[in-house]
């Protein structure tokens with residue numbers, strides 16, 4: 149299906165669940181909106197998308213995604229400003245990353261047009277689910293998986309592309325304690341670390357669970373070869389302020405190219421901070437704690453925007469970051485990004501995609 153000529157077919161719910169939602173108490177991922185968008189891939193092409201009531205699917209237990217893991221996803225947010233205008237934050241960039249994930253997993257590409265039109269149409273139908281409360285948004289979860297039923301190991305020939313949406317509240321996370329992981333690996337160079345594929349998460353649970361038993365919130369993943377260089381923190385990219393400069397690990401095949409990471413790097417210069425994308429070794433961070441040249445460390449991602457790191461555990465020692473105050477870069481950039489997304493600050497980089 150190259151071009152969407154017809155409007156997307158909508159089958160509406162008999163009764164909306166919207167009135168049962170407490171918008172002042174949303175949490176994250178607890179509620180799924182009334183409708184979902186579905187598209188099937190078969191006979192070598194994506195078929196007509198349709199919007200249907202959110203509900204269970206009937207699928208074969210032999211479907212290939214369950215056995216061989218062809219399953220990828222995206223996560224982004226839509227916002228409603230005070231005038232009632234709904235925008236999606238950087239969906240084109242999320243689409244580019246989805247294409248990379250699909251390609252790595254031998255799954256069929258989805259055109260930008262199908263992606264954007266599907267998102268817009270679904271959000272229009274469930275426009276009432278986009279929160280207006282402070283700090284809240286509609287979380288968008290597009291995902292693609294192999295639905296073909298067959299037991300043999302093979303690349304599937306049938307897929308489903310589905311979009312779910314979920315109203316989410318402000319994400320308050322307390323400052324986290326992270327442990328430098330030197331035994332387990334999330335992703336190796338040449339592997340699937342740069343793809344947002346389901347298996348990366350499945351593989352990360354066990355080391356994370358062990359770290360949590362030891363009293364940490366998250367692991368700080370290091371490179372698979374030498375465990376010397378920092379990749380990411382949990383399921384977020386990681387940034388440091390070292391000698392007054394914003395420093396973040398440079399992209400490689402073992403880390404995810406975060407849209408939040410890119411947005412923060414783009415905003416940095418105008419906010420008066422120099423930035424460096426390069427390899428960051430554990431030794432450098434340890435040295436920086438000893439010399440007191442590290443002033444901030446934080447995770448960055450769509451859900452929380454910025455998640456403050458309070459403690460980094462390196463080789464058996466807890467190193468504590470100084471307290472965050474209103475001058476801290478992480479708080480200033482978090483506010484700036486939130487204000488751009490909400491339409492309070494001018495959108496000079498054209499990041500907000502208008503839902504018609």
Ligand SMILES: *Cc1c(COP(=O)(O)O)cnc(C)c1O
Nearest residue numbers: 383384385404406407408449450
């Ligand atoms: C999604 C994700 C991120 C953050 O990406 P954003 O586009 O900023 O939300 C970082 N690391 C991993 C492993 C992820 O899955």
